Structures are given as structure tokens and as C-alpha cells.
Amino acid sequence: MNRIIDITELALRDAHQSLIATRLGIDDMIPACEDLDNAGFWSLECWGGATYDACIRFLNEDPWVRLRTFKSLMPKTPLQMLLRGQNLLGYRHYQDEVVDRFVQKSAENGIDVFRLFDALNDLRNLERSVKAVKKVGKHAQGAISYTVSPIHTTQAYLDQAKRLVEMGCDSICIKDMAALIKPQAAYELVRGIKEYCGEQTRVQLHVHATTGVTMVSLMKAVEAGVDGVDTAVSSMSLGPGHNPTESFVEMLDHTGNATRIDLGRMLRVKEHFSKILPRYREFLSTVTGVETEIFRSQIPGGMLSNMESQLKQQGAADRMHEVLDEIPVVRKDTGYVPLVTPTSQIVGTQAVLNTLMGRYKVLTGEFADLMLGYYGAAPGELNPEVVEMARRHAKKEPINVRPADLLEPEWGKLRAAALPLEGCDGSDEDVLTYALFPQVAPKFFASRHEGPRNVGKDPATGASETNIPEGHPGKIT
Amino acid sequence: MNRIIDITELALRDAHQSLIATRLGIDDMIPACEDLDNAGFWSLECWGGATYDACIRFLNEDPWVRLRTFKSLMPKTPLQMLLRGQNLLGYRHYQDEVVDRFVQKSAENGIDVFRLFDALNDLRNLERSVKAVKKVGKHAQGAISYTVSPIHTTQAYLDQAKRLVEMGCDSICIKDMAALIKPQAAYELVRGIKEYCGEQTRVQLHVHATTGVTMVSLMKAVEAGVDGVDTAVSSMSLGPGHNPTESFVEMLDHTGNATRIDLGRMLRVKEHFSKILPRYREFLSTVTGVETEIFRSQIPGGMLSNMESQLKQQGAADRMHEVLDEIPVVRKDTGYVPLVTPTSQIVGTQAVLNTLMGRYKVLTGEFADLMLGYYGAAPGELNPEVVEMARRHAKKEPINVRPADLLEPEWGKLRAAALPLEGCDGSDEDVLTYALFPQVAPKFFASRHEGPRNVGKDPATGASETNIPEGHPGKIT
Ligand SMILES: [Co+2]
Ligand SMILES: [Co+2]
Structure with missing residues (x-):
């Protein structure tokens, strides 16, 4: 058996x-x-x-x-x-x-x-x-x-x-x-x-x-x-x-x-x-093969191309190796956070900044929040000097409580903000869409009646299929 | 340790x-x-x-x-x-x-x-x-x-x-x-x-x-x-x-x-x-991903695209599934030969012919030779009916000896044929090149002085690099 x-x-x-x-x-x-x-x-x-x-x-x-x-x-x-x-x-x-x-x-x-x-x-x-x-x-x-x-x-x-x-x-x-x-x-x-x-x-x-x-x-x-x-x-x-x-x-x-x-x-x-x-x-991801360097950087494939484009924008495309060496340093200072959404982005961006501007000369707001406990408790010990820099930068005190404990009830406010939006159907589902993506939701509610858009293109002609057939199960009717 | x-x-x-x-x-x-x-x-x-x-x-x-x-x-x-x-x-x-x-x-x-x-x-x-x-x-x-x-x-x-x-x-x-x-x-x-x-x-x-x-x-x-x-x-x-x-x-x-x-x-x-x-x-091979169907057909990736183009030439591109079903039949009749160069090509082509013309209505010369022992002894039992068809088709008797035992000494003849070719330098290496590829060797000897040709192309412009630099270790000087 x-x-x-x-x-x-x-x-x-x-x-x-x-x-x-x-x-x-x-x-x-x-x-x-x-x-x-x-x-x-x-x-x-x-x-x-x-x-x-x-x-x-x-x-x-x-x-x-x-x-x-x-x-x-x-x-x-x-x-x-x-x-x-x-x-x-x-x-x-x-x-x-x-x-x-x-x-x-x-x-x-x-x-x-x-x-x-x-x-x-x-x-x-x-x-x-x-x-x-x-x-x-x-x-x-x-x-x-x-x-x-x-x-x-x-x-x-x-x-x-x-x-x-x-x-x-x-x-x-x-x-x-x-x-x-x-x-x-x-x-x-x-x-x-x-x-x-x-x-x-x-x-x-x-x-x-x-x-x-x-x-x-x-x-x-x-x-x-x-x-x-x-x-x-x-x-x-x-x-x-x-x-x-x-x-x-x-x-x-x-x-x-x-x-x-x-x-x-x-x-x-x-x-x-x-x-x-x-x-x-x-x-298609630019990473298509096998990348064993991840064992050292721990940066997932998607994140790598992200950092590459950040460096390119700063005219520093050739400094990728320095960034890859900086990541373990930053990660250690954060108490060895796993690198996954959103920590992979936060650590990656800070490593890019450290490389370009000098170590911790500039902090992102997200990195400061991470160091101050606003994402939760770090797995290991935080570097106290970097915590202090984050405190001064963000003008906030470190927290030890569960981050959500600091939040006031917000459902009523979210609902009140979502309902008047053009195209919002008043459902809890729509309120949740607004709650999760307040910037994107208004545009989406307004254009939703047009139905799903397929962003694939004919590989030979490059033509888009812009109209999904009527009566399509994916179409809101 | x-x-x-x-x-x-x-x-x-x-x-x-x-x-x-x-x-x-x-x-x-x-x-x-x-x-x-x-x-x-x-x-x-x-x-x-x-x-x-x-x-x-x-x-x-x-x-x-x-x-x-x-x-x-x-x-x-x-x-x-x-x-x-x-x-x-x-x-x-x-x-x-x-x-x-x-x-x-x-x-x-x-x-x-x-x-x-x-x-x-x-x-x-x-x-x-x-x-x-x-x-x-x-x-x-x-x-x-x-x-x-x-x-x-x-x-x-x-x-x-x-x-x-x-x-x-x-x-x-x-x-x-x-x-x-x-x-x-x-x-x-x-x-x-x-x-x-x-x-x-x-x-x-x-x-x-x-x-x-x-x-x-x-x-x-x-x-x-x-x-x-x-x-x-x-x-x-x-x-x-x-x-x-x-x-x-x-x-x-x-x-x-x-x-x-x-x-x-x-x-x-x-x-x-x-x-x-x-x-x-x-x-680049058209097979780029994972193909578990090979467990059934046993046809390696390269061979598959070969058979696809054979079928296309006959206007029968849609009959690939029939061919894949025919391969195990043909392979069994050959005494279960492993499918590797040259048996993969021989079995694959015969399976295509069987599909298009009817089973064993037409035999290739190579398939007949395989059935008659001219490639060596099959791993298992040959289908005696198919052996008989091969005998009649090829007008040759089956053999049991090591195929090379049937060959006369040939080095002298190969040398005599190679040496007069334009560009042949008279070395044993050149005679071996002729022995292995008698059709291609003459052209190669004649053009060899031009040096290696790189067939890669610039992926952006499509331009070939036709000239290998002088003094290149790959160039014959
Ligand atoms: Co996953
Ligand atoms: Co191999």
C-alpha cells in the first residue's frame, strides 16, 4: 500500500x-x-x-x-x-x-x-x-x-x-x-x-x-x-x-x-x-534558469531585477555586486528578517541606498518602521545603533505591542469612504477592495463595467485581445 | 569527513x-x-x-x-x-x-x-x-x-x-x-x-x-x-x-x-x-521545459521535433499522437532497442511511416538493417514476421556475427581516397575525418583555410560574426 x-x-x-x-x-x-x-x-x-x-x-x-x-x-x-x-x-x-x-x-x-x-x-x-x-x-x-x-x-x-x-x-x-x-x-x-x-x-x-x-x-x-x-x-x-x-x-x-x-x-x-x-x-520573468547565488544573497529572483532597475535609474548599474554584499549586513541589523513581501523590498531598497549614499545616511520610512517594530517583532536582536537612527529619522518611538493593537476601529470609516465612489456597489466586498488598495480602487470601480481586460498579446502579431466576449463568466453582468 | x-x-x-x-x-x-x-x-x-x-x-x-x-x-x-x-x-x-x-x-x-x-x-x-x-x-x-x-x-x-x-x-x-x-x-x-x-x-x-x-x-x-x-x-x-x-x-x-x-x-x-x-x-531546442510524456514515448526531446517536421512535410502534423502510440509497437518488434542515436531516428522514422502508409507497408533501409542484425544483436526477441519483411525488402539475410566482422580491411582504401582531396594535409587525422564523413570532408578540406566560422548572431541586430580574429587559437595557422 x-x-x-x-x-x-x-x-x-x-x-x-x-x-x-x-x-x-x-x-x-x-x-x-x-x-x-x-x-x-x-x-x-x-x-x-x-x-x-x-x-x-x-x-x-x-x-x-x-x-x-x-x-x-x-x-x-x-x-x-x-x-x-x-x-x-x-x-x-x-x-x-x-x-x-x-x-x-x-x-x-x-x-x-x-x-x-x-x-x-x-x-x-x-x-x-x-x-x-x-x-x-x-x-x-x-x-x-x-x-x-x-x-x-x-x-x-x-x-x-x-x-x-x-x-x-x-x-x-x-x-x-x-x-x-x-x-x-x-x-x-x-x-x-x-x-x-x-x-x-x-x-x-x-x-x-x-x-x-x-x-x-x-x-x-x-x-x-x-x-x-x-x-x-x-x-x-x-x-x-x-x-x-x-x-x-x-x-x-x-x-x-x-x-x-x-x-x-x-x-x-x-x-x-x-x-x-x-x-x-x-x-515573463528575466530569471528563467537556475540561480544558486540566491543561497548567498537570499534575494528572490523577482527582487533582484527590482534592485537592478533601481540602480540603473541612479546610473549605477555596475554596483550590483556591492549591493549583494550589503544585503547580509542590513539583514543582520534587522534581526535577520526573512526576505519575503514586504521585507525583501524594504531590505533590498535600504541596501541600494546604503551602497549609493553611504551606510544608513538615508533611511526609507519603511525601513525605519521595520527597525521600530511597526511590522512586528524581529526574529533576532536589532542593531541598537540603527534603531536609534530610525527613531531620530522617523520621529517615532519603538513599539513592543502587536502593531494592530495601535489601530482604532476603522471599518465604519472605510465603508463611509468607499460607498460614495463612482461605481462602488455598496457591498462589503467593494469596501474591502477600497480598504486594501485605496489608491487603485476608485479607478477600478469607475471602469469595472467595461469588464476584464486580457493583457496577453498574440506572440506573432503583437495584437492585444481587448474585448472579452459578452456573457463571459469573467464579465460582470 | x-x-x-x-x-x-x-x-x-x-x-x-x-x-x-x-x-x-x-x-x-x-x-x-x-x-x-x-x-x-x-x-x-x-x-x-x-x-x-x-x-x-x-x-x-x-x-x-x-x-x-x-x-x-x-x-x-x-x-x-x-x-x-x-x-x-x-x-x-x-x-x-x-x-x-x-x-x-x-x-x-x-x-x-x-x-x-x-x-x-x-x-x-x-x-x-x-x-x-x-x-x-x-x-x-x-x-x-x-x-x-x-x-x-x-x-x-x-x-x-x-x-x-x-x-x-x-x-x-x-x-x-x-x-x-x-x-x-x-x-x-x-x-x-x-x-x-x-x-x-x-x-x-x-x-x-x-x-x-x-x-x-x-x-x-x-x-x-x-x-x-x-x-x-x-x-x-x-x-x-x-x-x-x-x-x-x-x-x-x-x-x-x-x-x-x-x-x-x-x-x-x-x-x-x-x-x-x-x-x-x-x-535553441524547442523543448525548453519539462516533458514527462517521454516516460511513455521514450522519444528524447530532439527526436520529437524531428518527427514533427517529418509529419508536417507530409501534411499530417495532426497525427503526432498516433505516431506516439505507434512507437512502442515498433520498439517491441525490434526487441526493445534503447532509443538513442541512431536507433531513436530509425524507430521514430519507421513509426511515422507506419502511421502514414500502414504498418510496415514501407520499410526504410536502416530499419531493415536493424531487424536483420546489421547494427548488432537486439536486446530482446525480434518479431519474426517483421524480420521476414525486412529480409524480403532488403534482399539480405539476417546476420548473427559482430557486424564489423563482415568488413574487409579499409584503412588503405580510405587513405587513398582522402589524400588526393583538395586541402587534405595527408595526416591520419584528415583520413579519419574523411572516413567518418566522406560526403562532408571534401568541402571542409577545401574551405578549412578560411578558419572557423562562428554561427552565433548578435541577438539585437541579428549580425553574424563572420571573421574570427587572426591569431585566434581556433584558427589553423
Ligand atoms: Co510562493
Ligand atoms: Co547525454
């Missing part, structure tokens, strides 16, 4: 977020939904992360309609989202009532599994969202943002896992966004969680493929007893994305493990996306 | 053969040589396979000069070549004296490690070349062409490995050109050879990356005690190529195994080839 390994398919969220800057339009996903829903996945990640932002900013697409479309087309398989704890899908902390309402509406519209993470692994930033998910009776998966540093010992992660279980999480996710987890480390961490939190603790491993080692880490995780893994259909895999689903299925042959995946269905999904992807060529 | 795993770097031969149709010019390889030679490899594969053919056919480059250039630039690390046993680097069997002379000249010009294989795993086709290599005091690596079929049991491979050792091979290579070897199979085969042939038997694993599982197979081979593996620098890896060298080095962390590779050197090699590769875009 083979042990069954569950798979979460990432094609509809993280895969296109990583490979084509989250630009995949709903009409290019719909044709794959029936096969995906019947292919035997434990869950289908299809919402959250950067997709909400991309929907309203670039695709004139209502993210809530997208979610309901998915739910209607994929009724059999649990739908999964990625949620940044108290940040939800935005870039600040929200007051608890907003968190509750967001989770409730996400569940109502179709989300079954909530993967919850905090960039600093400050679990106080996850408490409220875990509670909210449990209150609506859905699966709360608590994620550990994986990084490598002198203070991120296996035992530190095991303690975090145990606290996530105690907080009520239904499963634990090891979330390795930069592809840093090597095979032996994956084995020890999975085995460790099982032994420390109990064998019944459900463990899922999320890895990207960028460094070229993580397919092996998945195998070692399987040997260590992992319950589920994340992969993406082969035509939407590798580079800054993930390991290929079909290869994962095949590699388990004769190992005593197996999956429930129907490879015939996946061949159709693969062929669909391999036809679609060339239309998004202009958004 | 870590166990050391040896690595053979493939950048200079199999990597560019797999990724850009063997088109890499010598002047694009030279800048990487010093770093490659000092990076700590067990050997550098840089010659043989299709490179000899590509040199004289496309690059106006003397393959022997290329080899001497490599030897002068990389004096520290053993240089390795791939040799198709009694076929040498051509497409027919050669009489034993030609084999002896080819091996002797290869050794004289710089080859230290000879990897010897036969497409049918008929070891009679390797006997002479193994002897020739031992006679010149070089390393003879006997390769098993890996395939999957009902008759290719682990025991059958173990028997082959033992016979290779008995023939005098210094090491055994498991050569998996289609990326078919799954992790557990790799473990069992490596462990099996060690146990069956003795732990001192040196085992090397050569895998391609096409199916997305073989990086894991490399890890399982390490766990099973493999001595060496083949990888390619990351910027020349994946797709129909190989697993990335740097990732292999990194993934061994904390496993009790390590390599001698200098990653600083490899970063420079990586950056060099990532700059060079876009110039060869027009030759």
Missing part, C-alpha cells in the same frame, strides 16, 4: 505570479478549470497573494467575481488562498474587524483553505486571522516563512510550528519563497515537526524552484513524512516558479509513496498553458 | 549539443576554459558525440584543432569524449584498424577518458574500442544505454556492467539520454552494480533533465554510492540538457557528501555562457 502524498496545484496563483508578474487573465484560466478540478488535487491555490492587486490594477477584473467563477467551475476541489496575516492582501496592518470581515467574505465567496503567513514570523500578526478562519469553519494553515540565518535554527522553527498548532492551525506550511531549503534541511525540518508536534500534525511544503535543488528537497520531505507539497503544472513551472507537478507524480514510482493525480488530465492542462504562456511574453 | 562525489562538466559537449544543436563555436568556449580547468572537475567532456560532425559541417572548424586547443587551455583536468563504439563518431560500423587508429589519434591529441557506448548494448560492438583505449593507456568508461522495457530488468543491467568490467573497462557509466531513470531505479541500479561487481567498481551516472525527475535520481545515486555524476553549468542546463552543476554542489550540504567544485569559478563560467547563449537563439 502506497502512502498518499497530497498536492496543491499552484498554476492559478503563485505560478503565474512568479512567472508572468501575476498577469494571467481569467479567460485564459477558465479552459483549464474542469481538468484541474478533476485531477485529484488536495487543493487548488487560485487567489490571494498579489492576484487581488493585479486584478484591479492591471486587468480591470473584480477579484471577487474571479473567486466566484473559480468556485462555480471547480466545485469539487478545495480552493486555497495566500493571506499575509494582519496585512491581509494589502501593505499595512488592518484593524481586527477588517481582518474578520475579509476572512468571512473570502470564505463565503469560495475559499476553503487559508494559508496564513507573516513576513517576520511574528505570530501575533497571525492570531486574529487564524481565529477568523476557524470561526467560519474553514481550514487554517499556519505558515513558517523559511529563511536561513544564524538564529533560524531547526529548533526555532519547531517552536514556531508548535505555537501555530496551539493557536488552532489545522496544518503547518513550510513556506520557502526563495528556494533556500536544501534536501537535508527539508528532511530534518519535516521530521522535526512530526516528532515535536506529533505525527498527526499535518505538514505541507511550499518551495520555489529557483536554486535547482528543491525538487530533491520535496523528495526528502516525502521520506520525512510530509503530508502535502506544492507544485505547478510543468508548462507553468521552474525558473522563479515551482517544481513541475507531473514530474513530482512520476518521481514517486516504487518509493512506497503515490499521489491521486490523473496525468491524462494534467497533460491537457499542460498543453493549455503552454499555448497561453507565449501571449504573456512581455511579463 | 565528507565522501567526495566526482563531477564531469558537460558544458563543452553534451550541453550545447542538447541545447543549441551542437553549434557552439570554439571562440565562445575559450574564455571559459581557464575557470573550468581550475574548478575541480573529475573530467571535462568536450569532444565526440555530434561535435565532430558539427565542426566540419557547420563551423568550418577542424575538430582535431579544437581538441588540441582544449588540451593546451585545460592541461590540469582530464578531457573526456563520447564514442559510439564500433561506429566511432560516424553512422556505420568501421573495421577494427580504423577504430584503433581513431582511438590512438584521439589520445595523442588530448583525450584522457573515453566513454564508450553502443545503441543496442551489444557489447561485441564495444570490445575493440575498449581494447584500443587500454592499449594507449587511457581511461575506458563502458556505458550502459539506459532504457525502460519489460526485458530491461535491473539484473540484465547488472550482467552488462559485469561484462564491461571483465572486458577491462575502468569504470561503468549509466547513460540515460532520455531522462528516464527515476530516483528509486537509480538507487537500485547503482547499489546493484556496487554489490554485483564489487564496491571498488567505479560508477558514473549520466542523466538529462528533460523529465524533471533526474536531479532527484542523482541524489539517490549518491545515497547508493555512485562515484561520479555528469552535470552542466547552470546557464547551460535544464530542458533537453542536464542538471545544473552548482545546484548539485549545493544540494549535498549536510548529507555527508561533498564535491571539489570551486563555486566562485563556476559563477564566472555561468556568467560567460549566459552572455553567449542568446547569440545561438535560432538553434
